[in-house]
Amino acid sequence: MRIQMGRARNVRPWKKLLLVLMILLVPLLVTSPRPLTARMVADSENGTKVIVLNYHKIDNMNISLSVLPEDFEQQMQYLYDHGYHTITPDDLYNSLEGTEELPENPVLITFDDGYRDNYDNAYPILKKYGFKATIFVVTGFLGKYPNYLTWDMAREMDANGISIESHTVDHKSMTDLTDDQLRAELVDSKKQAEKELGHSVDYMAYPTGTYNLHIAQLVKDAGYKAAFTIKYGNVDKASNIYALERVPVFHTEDTNKSFLERIRYTPIFERFGWIKS
Numbered sequence: 001m002r003i004q005m006g007r008a009r010n011v012r013p014w015k016k017l018l019l020v021l022m023i024l025l026v027p028l029l030v031t032s033p034r035p036l037t038a039r040m041v042a043d044s045e046n047g048t049k050v051i052v053l054n055y056h057k058i059d060n061m062n063i064s065l066s067v068l069p070e071d072f073e074q075q076m077q078y079l080y081d082h083g084y085h086t087i088t089p090d091d092l093y094n095s096l097e098g099t100e101e102l103p104e105n106p107v108l109i110t111f112d113d114g115y116r117d118n119y120d121n122a123y124p125i126l127k128k129y130g131f132k133a134t135i136f137v138v139t140g141f142l143g144k145y146p147n148y149l150t151w152d153m154a155r156e157m158d159a160n161g162i163s164i165e166s167h168t169v170d171h172k173s174m175t176d177l178t179d180d181q182l183r184a185e186l187v188d189s190k191k192q193a194e195k196e197l198g199h200s201v202d203y204m205a206y207p208t209g210t211y212n213l214h215i216a217q218l219v220k221d222a223g224y225k226a227a228f229t230i231k232y233g234n235v236d237k238a239s240n241i242y243a244l245e246r247v248p249v250f251h252t253e254d255t256n257k258s259f260l261e262r263i264r265y266t267p268i269f270e271r272f273g274w275i276k277s
């Protein structure tokens, strides 16, 4: 720098300055689209990042697992207003297999356990926005306990855009079970749901989110196409198909603010490798 300034002082400083500026700026202008393109390619290496939202109850209980119906409505309104497209587990699976293109801003809305309030409170809101969703039901609890869905409710929703999938027979933490018990939980819940719904049931979510690679293998052996955890993050082609990430939504002091932060920032965090390991 000092050398250039010294020379510039001797011969027509403004011309030298112009030349230096041109030498510096022209390559910048010409090459500036390149870093952008490179970044876009890096983003698309693992395909679209899919947000899989995970809810439990939609009611006024004021516990962390219970999102208020009015908050849930605002969240669905947000997704609707911001061009999100709800997808089914099959859509997600097929896109990971490379046989289906996902819509822009895909989101898979899931509920765990199969609470009755999903039918009473969430289903009308989902219908209002024309949204698809998925409920992982504890098959042994349906029609048995009053705060869980009946199979009639499950069938009605299943016929109207809400996929009913397995959350095992009785929600035991899977890492505490023997192989025989694990097989029974996986196979019996699948069979019962298939009998009640009249079609194949191909997806499950691990109760309490606990799993390991051995359990994941048993899930595969039982005939499931994919399984969902509560491991935080978005799903892309780098995900393990039997340990898919989800983004939980809880009732907090400011539920909708937490929801927005999770929706907006999870993909950005992952792009910089801050979440997915």
Ligand SMILES: [Zn+2]
Pocket: 112, 113, 167, 171, 206, 207, 208
């Ligand atoms: Zn559960």
